[in-house]
Amino acid sequence: MVSRLIDESERLKTILDRLNEKSIEDYYNPYRVFEWPDELPAEMWWMTPELTTTYGTPIADELPAERLHALSRHESVNFYSLNVHGIRELLIEVTKRIHTADFRTPSEFFHHFIGEENEHMWFFAEFCLRYGGKIYTQPRGGAETIPPNNAESLLVFCRILIFEELVDHFNSKMALDRNLHETIRQVNRIHHQDESRHIAFGRELVSVLFEDFRKTATEEEITQVSDYLKRYMSFSFESLYSPQVYRDAGIENPLEFRRRLLNDPRRKEFEQQVFRKTFSFLTKTGLLGDRDLSAFSASN
Amino acid sequence: MPETPTTAFDEVTAWILAKNPERESVGADEDLVENRLVDSLSFVEFIFTIEQAADTEIPMDTLDLDDLRTLNSIRKAFFDGRTPVTG
Numbered sequence: 001m002v003s004r005l006i007d008e009s010e011r012l013k014t015i016l017d018r019l020n021e022k023s024i025e026d027y028y029n030p031y032r033v034f035e036w037p038d039e040l041p042a043e044m045w046w047m048t049p050e051l052t053t054t055y056g057t058p059i060a061d062e063l064p065a066e067r068l069h070a071l072s073r074h075e076s077v078n079f080y081s082l083n084v085h086g087i088r089e090l091l092i093e094v095t096k097r098i099h100t101a102d103f104r105t106p107s108e109f110f111h112h113f114i115g116e117e118n119e120h121m122w123f124f125a126e127f128c129l130r131y132g133g134k135i136y137t138q139p140r141g142g143a144e145t146i147p148p149n150n151a152e153s154l155l156v157f158c159r160i161l162i163f164e165e166l167v168d169h170f171n172s173k174m175a176l177d178r179n180l181h182e183t184i185r186q187v188n189r190i191h192h193q194d195e196s197r198h199i200a201f202g203r204e205l206v207s208v209l210f211e212d213f214r215k216t217a218t219e220e221e222i223t224q225v226s227d228y229l230k231r232y233m234s235f236s237f238e239s240l241y242s243p244q245v246y247r248d249a250g251i252e253n254p255l256e257f258r259r260r261l262l263n264d265p266r267r268k269e270f271e272q273q274v275f276r277k278t279f280s281f282l283t284k285t286g287l288l289g290d291r292d293l294s295a296f297s298a299s300n
Numbered sequence: 301m302p303e304t305p306t307t308a309f310d311e312v313t314a315w316i317l318a319k320n321p322e323r324e325s326v327g328a329d330e331d332l333v334e335n336r337l338v339d340s341l342s343f344v345e346f347i348f349t350i351e352q353a354a355d356t357e358i359p360m361d362t363l364d365l366d367d368l369r370t371l372n373s374i375r376k377a378f379f380d381g382r383t384p385v386t387g
């Protein structure tokens with residue numbers, strides 16, 4: 001029974017109370033708070049260079065500055081598009097659980113979560129449509145392995161947490177990057193602020209759910225869960241390398257370009273940076289045994 | 301002697317074969333997912349390959365995954381009614 005476990009965790013309840021209060025304090029009107037200039041200058045970085053997929057590779061040295069700027073523009077629209085699709089998925093899952101018996105205790109928090117995510121989805125979509133003219137589509141994936149069937153909620157909240165931590169790595173860096181346009185910094189800053197609450201909640205909930213799962217799970221089932229998570233992490237990371245983006249930025253052979261980048265030594269380093277905190281959490285709880293994702297790369 | 305004409309659709313088959321070097325051919329009605337010729341990790345490339353070959357954009361949100369299950373269903377969904385010969 002999921003609900004008893006959540007109800008029994010005094011620690012989770014204390015954290016939920018604090019986060020609910022914080023959500024009310026931090027509440028803002030997203031439809032008023034943003035400055036949306038008619039356009040953003042094309043001749044500048046739209047993402048922190050270190051967060052672009054070409055950074056630190058020989059490809060970046062081959063390309064002229066204008067091309068790198070254009071790439072960063074399309075990559076940023078792709079990044080916000082990933083957010084739009086990721087939020088749709090997590091809204092569906094959390095909405096399915098709010099005010100059901102198993103999730104009575106966190107339901108108050110789910111109201112804040114759903115409300116905030118709806119708003120995030122709005123401003124990310126707004127950014128894409130205003131400055132990119134479109135939202136990149138995204139195949140859903142990384143989830144076709146069949147995990148143990150009593151692990152459904154555990155895996156759902158792990159996915160949400162992994163996704164939010166990935167995004168937050170980018171948000172927290174771009175919020176502080178003085179070379180970026182103020183609108184870009186603002187979008188990242190505001191999202192980062194809300195996400196710190198979501199991530200704090202996600203870690204607590206995942207810990208409780210995994211504690212419960214582990215009581216009855218076999219070694220094999222625990223490996224299935226960890227393989228599932230690694231596959232999802234790899235898939236999410238590789239979604240940052242979008243052939244549609246490379247095509248739109250005028251790269252001649254987008255698939256070959258993508259493969260070169262995914263096979264470049266920089267990829268591993270970048271992946272480890274993006275998931276540094278996520279790996280620490282997942283290995284500490286025992287959800288993952290190590291930080292090695294290489295078996296789950298599409299570029300093999 | 302003219303060689304077998306290359307059709308745009310052959311690029312899709314070629315991509316699958318390149319991904320699965322142990323295979324020499326793919327049956328037109330073979331289930332690509334069940335037979336693990338395509339999995340979610342290679343989906344980004346797979347979709348893009350079809351988009352390029354069919355010269356179309358595939359809307360992922362309304363996409364019927366069954367359209368991607370076999371070579372025949374892919375041909376029917378994204379290629380039929382288009383001029384097939386590219387060179």
Ligand SMILES: [Fe+2]
Nearest residue numbers: 116117120195
């Ligand atoms: Fe969010």
Ligand SMILES: [Fe+2]
Nearest residue numbers: 117164195198
């Ligand atoms: Fe969130």
